[in-house]
Amino acid sequence: MPYAVDPPQIPQNFVTPLILTTADMHATYPAGPTYRGKYCRVSDMWGSTDGVYRCSFNGRIHFWEPTTQNQMPGNYTVTGSVTVQPMSSAPIMELLGTLPALTTWTITLGTDNLPPGIIKEFRPSLSSLLGTLNVAGLGIGSVVSLALGGNRRFVSMDNGSAVIWRQLN
Structure with missing residues (x-):
């Protein structure tokens, strides 16, 4: 059956549509030039909160930083x-x-x-x-x-x- 509207799409600025653990994010998507400016959803930010990280670069290192x-x-x-x-x-x-x-x-x-x-x-x-x-x-x-x-x-x-x-x- 065709959709009346296009099915929802995950924005291209997320590395995956899945919600990962922070450990899985670091293991699967290590911070680096490939993911710079991209986001990742996690289920355990601050130990227990759903949250979003952004891959950033400070001129020396790439790192995943919390958006909140x-x-x-x-x-x-x-x-x-x-x-x-x-x-x-x-x-x-x-x-x-x-x-x-x-x-x-x-x-x-x-x-x-x-x-x-x-x-x-x-x-x-x-x-x-x-x-x-x-x-x-x-x-x-x-x-x-x-x-x-x-x-x-x-x-x-x-x-x-x-x-x-x-x-x-």
Whole structure:
């Protein structure tokens, strides 16, 4: 049966009509000149949100960047040292739990497929902070201590040889 109108077409600026996971997008469509300016839909941006990435170029590197920055905090219960990957966790992380006395836990900012311009904020809302909670990551330098009520923000930036994290406050 012929359509009364042409069937819907996926715009040519998307690399695929499918909605992929972020890992599948990076594996199947690696950022590069072929995909520059193209878009890809994913099901797990910021860990759980449908979103769209755009393949961009900053004069040095190609990268997939999110077209939106989710501003909704995500809860994360701290139970020990952990590496947090930027695109698989909420940009604003409300840290919950209890840090035992005389314990040091470190949250390391990961750099897997990290595009420049991503903001990551930590809000410690732990029920107690008797030990030490730090943030570490490539480019931050020494670890940064988190105290109750003391939010910390970081931004990813291209320093000319790598995309690294820098502390904003």
